[in-house]
Amino acid sequence: MSRAKKLVKLALDKDNIENEDPKESENTSKPKKTYAELQNCQLVPNVILQEYSTNQPFLLDLEVDFSKYNDPIFGLEAHNNSTTLDLPGCSGNTAVSEISNGHVVTPLDDQQAEEINNDAAIFDSDDSINDKDYTPSGDDSSSPENTSSEIEVNPNNDVEKRIIAEAQDEKKKPRKIIARPETWKRNVKKMRVNSGLPYVSEGNREIPGKRLKPPCTTKCRSACTTKFTDADRLTIHTCFWKQGDNALQRQFVSSHMETLKVKYRRAIEGSNRSENLCYYLTLRGIKIQVCKTFFMNTLDIGDKFIRTTWKKSNGNALIERDRRGNFNKRETINTSIKEKIVAHINSFERIESHYLRAQTTREYIDGSLTIAQMYRYYKSEQEAEGLPVAKKCTYEHIFKTQFNISFFQPKKDQCAICETFKNSDTDERLSLQKGYERHINNKIKSREEKARDVEKGKQDSSFKIACFDLQAVLPTPCGDVSTFYYKCRLNCLNFTVFEIPSKRGFCYFWHEAIANRGANEIATCILHYLKTECKGKDVIFYSDNCVGQNKNKMIVSMYLCAVNKFDVKSITHKFLTVGHTQNEGDSMHASIERQKRRVLRSGPIYVPSQWAPIIRAAKKEGTPYIVNELATEDFLDFKKFSDTIGKNFSINSKQEKVVWNEIQVLRVEKNYPTSFFYKTDFDFLEYEQINIQEKLRRCIDISACYPEKAFVKAPSISQKTKEHLAYLCAKNAIKKVYHGFYNNIIGEK
Secondary structure: OOHHHHHHHHHHHOOOOOOOOHHHHHHHHOOOOOHHHHHOOEOOOOOEEOOOOOOOOOOOOEOOOOOOOOOOOOEOOOOOOOEEEOOOOOOOOEEEOEEOOOOOOOOOOHHHHHHHHHHHOOOOOHHHOOOOOOOOOOOOOOOOOOOOOOOOOOOOOHHHHHHHHHHHHOOOOOOOOOOOHHHOHHHHHHHHHHOOOOEEOOOOOEEOOOOOOOOOOOOOOOOHHHOOOHHHHHHHHHHHHHOOOHHHHHHHHHHOEEEOOOOOOOOOOOOOOOOOEEEEEEEOOEEEEEOHHHHHHHHOOOHHHHHHHHHHHOOOOOOOOOOOOOOOOOOOOOHHHHHHHHHHHHOOOOOOOHHHOOOOOOEEOOOOOOHHHHHHHHHHHHHHOOOOOOOHHHHHHHHHHHOOEEOOOOOOOOOHHHHHHHOOOHHHHHHHHHHHHHHHHHHHHHHHHHHHHHHHHHHOOOEEEEEEEEOOOEEEOEOOOHHHHHOOOEEEEEEEEEEOOOOEEEEEEEEOOOOOOOHHHHHHHHHHHHHHHOOOEEEEEEEOOOOOOOOOHHHHHHHHHHHHHOOEEEEEEEEOOOOOOOOOOHHHHHHHHHHHHHHHOOOOEOOHHHHHHHHHOOOOOOOOOEEEEOOHHHOEOHHHHHHHHOOOOOEOOOOOEOOHHHOOEEEEEOOOOOEEEEEOOOOOOOOEEEEOOOOOOOOOOHHHOOOOEOOOOOOOOOHHHHHHHHHHHHOOOOOHHHHHHHHHHHOOO
8 A cells, every 4th residue: 555545544543633724814814816816826746735624624724826927817837746536525536635634624515505505695695686890898878970080190119100191192082882794793794605615604503614615526527537636626726715805706607707619509489598608627737627516516606606707707817796785875964064063062061070180081061961961952952943963873873983072970880000010912911911910019118008908997096097188060051951061060079088998988078269279279188187187196197199299298287287287196198009099989979969869859969069968868778978068168277387397308317309209108107297107119128217407407396387378268269161151141141049050250230
C-alpha cells in the first residue's frame, strides 16, 4: 500500500475534528478581491488542505497566493507533487498535495445538499428584482448623585494625568451609541452565507457551510472528471466562495455560461422550454466546457442561483447588481421640522452640575422630566401654533443622536480610573498597572478604615463618626409645570452631615440669593455642627476629595478655630478614594428625593421655604433630619481668616513641600493650637506636621480670633435668572401669594 493511502486509512479511523477553522472567520473580514483581480490570479502550485472532516461541511482552508497575475481567472499550474487518491463518495480521482490532519471531506448526499440550497435561497432568490462592590454599613442607599466631584491631578501620577487629559479633550458625544450595522445579526448572517460559511437560519437551524460536492458520473458525455482533478475543483470552489460578495459570484457564473445555439428545434405551441445553456470552468487560462451537474457541484450552487443569474444578465456578460436593501423610499422629514425639534430641546434650561464637574461632557435637565413628557410639551406648542408635528420616534431619535443630555444629576457610577484600565488593551494595561493597583489598594484601605472607625464610634461614645456632602441642586420653583422647564430657576442648596453610628442627619439649607456654594459656605456649616453637636468629642469626618470645597486651607483653618475656641478635642478628616466615594450619607439625599417626588404629586414647590418641611419629613423611622435654614449673615469668611492666623499651609516640619492632592488624612488637635497633621497613606503610622505660623514674626492666639462675616449684603443672582423668574411671575406660573418673595430677589417693588 502506498504511503498516501496509508495516511488516508489512518485519517478515516480518527475522531472528527472541530467543524470550523478560526481562520475562516478571519478570511471573511479581509478586503474583498474585485472581480478584475480574480481574473488574473495564479494559485500556489501545492494546494494545502489544512483541515478535513468525514461529516462536517466546508472545513477546508485553502492557502492561495494572489501575488502573481499571469494567468486568467482561476488558472492552475500543474500539481507535480500531487498524489492521486480514491476519495470515498467521489467518482474519479482526487489530487491532494498534502494531508496535514489526516481527515478527508465526505460530501453530503443529494437530499442534504438540496436542504442547504433551499435555506440559502433567501439570499439567492428572484425576489431580489442594526462601583458595584460597595457595601454600605447600616441603613444606606444610593443617592441620585455621586459625592465625588473632581479628580485632582497629581503631577507625579501618570494614570490620573492621562485620564483627565482624555476627559478634557473629549468632544461632546451623543447620548445614544452610534449603530454599527456590520455587527447586526442579520448582516453577520448575510456575510457568512455569501462566504459559504456555516450560519444559523431564521428558523434557528444550524446550516453547514458550502463544500465541494462529488463530480458527475463516469457516464457523463463531456467526461468532465478527466478534465479536472479534485484539487483543481477544490481551488475553484474555494476562490469562488472567498469572494464573499453575491454580485461578484453572480458575475463569475454569468461569465461562465453561454446560450447553446442548436441547428434545428421543433416549435411546439404552448411550450415553456427555456434556452439551452452550456457551462464552462477555467483551467490554466482555458475555458473548458463541463456539464451542468459538474458545474453546480464544483461551486456548490443550486439551479435557482443559475436561473436568477441568467435572468439578471439577460445573456450579457455584465450582470445587474443586487438591488436588495438599496431602496430609499423612506419619507424625508422636512428640515424646518427638525430645526423646531432641536430648538425645543434647547429651550429646556440646563441644571448646573453637582460640584461643577469639569470631566463630564453631558448636560443635565430637570430629573422629573422624561422624553415622552418633553414630546407632549412640543406637540401641544406646535398644535397651538398650527404647525406640523413630528412623530414621537423622530423627536426621540434627535434627542438621543444629536444631544448628550441626561435627566439625572451628574454622577459617576463607574470610576474613571477603573473604567480606563478595564477598557485598555494588554499593552496599555501594562503601563497603567502600577497606578491602577495603587488606586484599588487606596479604595480598599479607605473603606476598611471607615469600617473600623464606625465600629469604634458604636463602642465608644466619646467619638463622633460622620460623613458630609453637598446635595445636588434643588431648583425652585419645582413641579410638573411645562413653563418651569424652559426657564432658569432659583438654585437651592442642602449641605448634609450624617452621623453613621447613630444614623442622625443634619441639614444646612440656603439658596443662591443668600450665599454661594464654595469653601466658606461648607466650612460655616461644619463649624456650626462642631459647635453644637461635638462638645468634648473626638470627631472623625469622611468626605470626597473635592479640593475646592473639602480639602483646602479654609477647611483646615476652620478645624483649628473649632479646637481652639470650642470644646472639641480633636478632628480627623479622612478622604475616600476618588471614584469610590459612596458612603452612608447618600441615604439622606435619596430619602429627600423620594419625599420630593411624593410632595410633587399634590402640587408644585414654589418657594425655598417649602423645602424645610419636606426634608424634615423625608426620614420615616427614627429621629427626623434636623434642618438649619441659614441666612446671609450666618456665613463666615474663612479665606480671610486663614490668611490672618497663618501663612504656611504647604511646607512641613521637614521642609518638604506638601502636595494636597496626595493627602488622605488631615488631623488637628487641641494640644497643637497652630499646627495640623496629615498622612498621604492610611497605612502610615506617623503623621507629618505643618505649623501654619512658622513664617510669622509673632504668634497669633487663634482662640482669640474669629472669622468675619462672608457677605456685607446678599449676593445677587444672574440677570438671566432674574428675567426668567419675573416671566414666571408675570405668567402666573408662580402663584401670586409668592410673588413678593421673588420680587424682593429680582429687585422689583
